[in-house]
Amino acid sequence: MSLTQIRKQELMTEYQAHETDTGSADLQVAFLTERITQLTGHLKANPKDHASRRGLLKMIGRRKRLLSFINAREPERYQALIKRLGIRR
Structure with a gap:
């Protein structure tokens, strides 16, 4: 399942670098993290869905x-982003 438009707007307002930001690396990471979380739940319920596993x-x-x-260019921004997203990397 993809992200709903409402959830996308919520993520955009939370992770935008500026008002017209629609595709910065931070925002893309936030979108991907949300989709990864959703797909992980799907795969727990459907362990034989190998096509979705490949997409994940x-x-x-x-x-x-x-x-x-992000880490190569701005390590401080990277640390702040993974802390905000709750990614253990």
């Missing part, structure tokens, strides 16, 4: 690359 692994890889990008 791709999302995790994309989030990892974005977090590495």
Whole structure:
């Protein structure tokens, strides 16, 4: 299940860098984290859904690359972001 429009707006207001920000790395990581959380719950209920598992692994890889990008440029921002999202990395 994808993110609802309402939940997307909530995440945007929470993680936007500025008013017109719609695709910064922080925002993309927040969206991916939300989708990963939803998909993890789905896979607990449906352990044989291998297609969704593959999608989950791709999302995790994309989030990892974005977090590495943020960490390379602004380590303080990276630390603040993973703390806000509750990611143990």
